[in-house]
Amino acid sequence: MLENKMLRKIFGTKRDEVTGEWRKLHNAELHALYSSPDIIRNIKFRRLRWTEHVACMGESRNAYNVFVGRPEGKMPSGRPRRRWEDNIKMDLSLLSKNLKVRMYKTAILPVVLYGCETWTLTLREEHRLRVFENKVLRKIFGAKRDEVTGEWRKLHNAELHALYSSPDIIRNIKSRRLRWAGHVARKGESRNAYRVLVGRPEGKRPLGRPRRRWEDNIKVDLREVGYDGRDWINLAQDRDRRRAYVRAAMNLRVP
Numbered sequence: 491m492l493e494n495k496m497l498r499k500i501f502g503t504k505r506d507e508v509t510g511e512w513r514k515l516h517n518a519e520l521h522a523l524y525s526s527p528d529i530i531r532n533i534k535f536r537r538l539r540w541t542e543h544v545a546c547m548g549e550s551r552n553a554y555n556v557f558v559g560r561p562e563g564k565m566p567s568g569r570p571r572r573r574w575e576d577n578i579k580m581d582l583s584l585l586s587k588n589l590k591v592r593m594y595k596t597a598i599l600p601v602v603l604y605g606c607e608t609w610t611l612t613l614r615e616e617h618r619l620r621v622f623e624n625k626v627l628r629k630i631f632g633a634k635r636d637e638v639t640g641e642w643r644k645l646h647n648a649e650l651h652a653l654y655s656s657p658d659i660i661r662n663i664k665s666r667r668l669r670w671a672g673h674v675a676r677k678g679e680s681r682n683a684y685r686v687l688v689g690r691p692e693g694k695r696p697l698g699r700p701r702r703r704w705e706d707n708i709k710v711d712l713r714e715v716g717y718d719g720r721d722w723i724n725l726a727q728d729r730d731r732r733r734a735y736v737r738a739a740m741n742l743r744v745p
Contacts, residue, residue, distance in 0.1 A: 493529045494520055534581045541578050590630045591654065598626065599659070606663045607670035610704045616660050623659045624650055657740050664711045665740035668732070671708050675726035688723070715739050 497520045503512045504519070521528065527535070544551075585593075602622070611619075627650045633642040634649070651658065657665070677684040687705075712722055715738040719725060726732050 497524055537577065538581055587630055591656075594626055594630065595656070599662070602659070603662060603666070607666050608704065609663065609667070610702055610707055611663065612702055619659050619663075627654055661740050664714075665736050667707060668711055668736045668739050671722070672726035672729075672732040672736070675723045711739055 494517060498515060501515055501520065501523050504515050505511070506513050515523070602619075624647060628645060631645055631650065631653050634645050635641070636643050645653070674681075674683045674687050679685065708722060712719075712725075712735060715735050717725065717735060725735075
């Protein structure tokens with residue numbers, strides 16, 4: 491209301507084409523003439539930018555502790571007052587789906603996959619990572635109305651992947667792991683990372699089924715993209731072939 495009053499002062503009135511009388515400009519006409527984000531859009535943008543700034547501060551800063559903390563004592567009776575955090579959640583819900591996907595790829599996924607090149611994943615852990623990504627994507631894309639019953643339902647995994655149209659989190663991990671394996675294999679015996687890669691620990695192996703090794707993950711990843719050889723360290727010396735397998739691991743579609 492305040493902004494519209496100021497804009498009407500700036501742009502004045504308009505002659506009606508039918509009656510010929512002067513009248514106030516409608517809100518839609520004001521916004522078309524102003525051609526800039528309104529005052530509420532500016533507030534929401536600045537609030538989201540400040541939230542990102544505070545979230546990166548860490549626990550040593552007072553602003554972060556106020557941001558994530560919870561006040562002690564009982565909550566007063568009646569309807570709870572709207573919190574600043576509620577405004578942030580509402581602002582995020584108004585963002586477009588494409589922007590939410592971009593935020594997931596640039597802000598959330600790099601944090602989750604930090605150091606994934608050295609992970610040794612079991613099938614259970616891969617399943618948990620897929621479940622995490624599917625939960626995030628369902629938050630982004632929302633529900634879907636069933637064409638038969640007319641009721642709203644959750645999106646199936648295949649529908650999520652079709653909307654996401656990017657390699658899933660496991661494809662990202664496998665591709666990065668193969669790229670890092672080739673990088674380490676070319677280092678040579680003078681580097682500690684290479685000696686750890688090809689070395690054999692001393693002593694007896696504990697009883698029971700041996701744990702899955704990082705090298706086992708590499709061999710499984712290469713078999714998935716069609717490499718039948720055994721000596722993958724020699725494969726890493728051929729950069730062109732290695733890059734082709736890395737790209738194949740990223741784009742491979744598996745059920």
